[in-house]
Amino acid sequence: MQPMTELDAETLRDYYRTFARVEATDTSPIYTAWAEGVAADDEIIARLLALPRPKRQANLLFAAARHLGAGERSYADLRSWLLEHWTQTRDLMLARSTQTNExxxxxxxxxxxxxxxxxxxxxxxxxxxxxxxxxxxxxxxxxxxxxxxxxxxxxxxxxxxxxxxxxxxxxxxxxxxxxxxxxxxxxxxxxxxxxxxxxxxxxxxxxxxxxxxxxxxxxxxxxxxxxxxxxxxxxxxxxxxxxxxxxxxxxxxxxxxxxxxxxxxxxxxxxxxxxxxxxxxxxxxxxxxxxxxxxxxxxxxxxxxxxxxxxxxxxxxxxxxxxxxxxxxxxxxxxxxxxxxxxxxxxxxxxxxxxx
Structure with missing residues (x-):
């Protein structure tokens, strides 16, 4: 695996900030708060960077966490849950994709x-x-x-x-x-x-x-x-x-x-x-x-x-x-x-x- 660079991390942080500001704002307060939280969280960003690029998406991360029982509470709650259940979350993210069928x-x-x-x-x-x-x-x-x-x-x-x-x-x-x-x-x-x-x-x-x-x-x-x-x-x-x-x-x-x-x-x-x-x-x-x-x-x-x-x-x-x-x-x-x-x-x- 290639070493993670600060540029990689900043690009991912910017993606999550943009997701919060453009996609989630005014439509999902929970996802807005979660995306803003991830963008500022070095440990979660590092774990996401260990995944293949297409698997780092906010929709995939948040859906996998909720699917596995993370609930729909604050970012602090999500963070604690992710750190405790990262292996299961990672495996589901690798197995699934964001196939939203609207x-x-x-x-x-x-x-x-x-x-x-x-x-x-x-x-x-x-x-x-x-x-x-x-x-x-x-x-x-x-x-x-x-x-x-x-x-x-x-x-x-x-x-x-x-x-x-x-x-x-x-x-x-x-x-x-x-x-x-x-x-x-x-x-x-x-x-x-x-x-x-x-x-x-x-x-x-x-x-x-x-x-x-x-x-x-x-x-x-x-x-x-x-x-x-x-x-x-x-x-x-x-x-x-x-x-x-x-x-x-x-x-x-x-x-x-x-x-x-x-x-x-x-x-x-x-x-x-x-x-x-x-x-x-x-x-x-x-x-x-x-x-x-x-x-x-x-x-x-x-x-x-x-x-x-x-x-x-x-x-x-x-x-x-x-x-x-x-x-x-x-x-x-x-x-x-x-x-x-x-x-x-x-x-x-x-x-x-x-x-x-």
Missing amino acids: AGRCATLLPALSRIDGPLALIEVGASAGLCLYPDRYSYRYTITEAAGPATSACTAEPDPARTVRLDPSSGPSPVLIDCELSNASAPRGLPDVAWRAGIDLNPIDITDAREREWLRSLVWPEHDVRRERLIAAAALVAEDPPRLVRGDLLETIEAVLAEVPASTQPIVFHSAVLAYIGAEARAEFETLMRSREDVVWISNEGAQVLPDIGAQVEAGASGGHAADGRFVLAVDGEAIALTGPHGQSYEGLADREHA
Whole structure:
């Protein structure tokens, strides 16, 4: 193992400070305090640095600790628990990954999907358990607002019926109802016609396995009760008709899965909060591949820094009032069209890029 340097430690401390300030603030007081605590804790930082780089993530550390029984108390309590149970925590972090499967993101994908003529063939990269492969099986309630603003935990306020649009599957209201604030955009006209669906993941999660569902629940942040309830409902729905999930690296697997797409369907490749977990070179290679496939519609929903060419479009429009503020950038075929809440809680269309 390479010796740890002060530069390594400071980089990790800065990551945890940024996580607290940008991702957790205003949405999880517990994770904000925990991340700030880790950033200032030399001993925990040293233990994290002994792990492979992808395993040092705040979401993974905090989910593993809660999964193993650390509770949801102060950072001092977490620290004491981690020092006592570090071996078990480390082993779980090495065995698991942050495969948060947030069905709520379908609300921010739907405005793009609803504009594409079907029938559609959906391929999700980084599918986890595949809950986002079922945008046609969920109900949605869009609350029209003046501006979505920075990401918050969820749309938990009681919606104003005069300013809401509800969409249900043709079979009737779904047990999964997803709320989303919508600004500077028109509400989707309907749900997509999905004829075929498949997902790709390095470690697909079997949603019919109770232990796997429990890990997914641990990945939901402590205060996010609405998300937790939605996960339980979506998991039950999808378990009745599990998706085809292909184990493999996205670059090595995507072409083979695309070759399976039925004739007379429109292939859609999409992903949310996935590409940040692979290297910059692989991200660039994947982007090049997607741009080269004129037969495929590519929908990306990632952090503003993950795909620099797309993120730059938001920066270019920032003077007009748009800033990511911790939100994702939704893009279709490389064109940024909206800023979205990381858990699907908001959708703000970008001026001059929303097409009715």
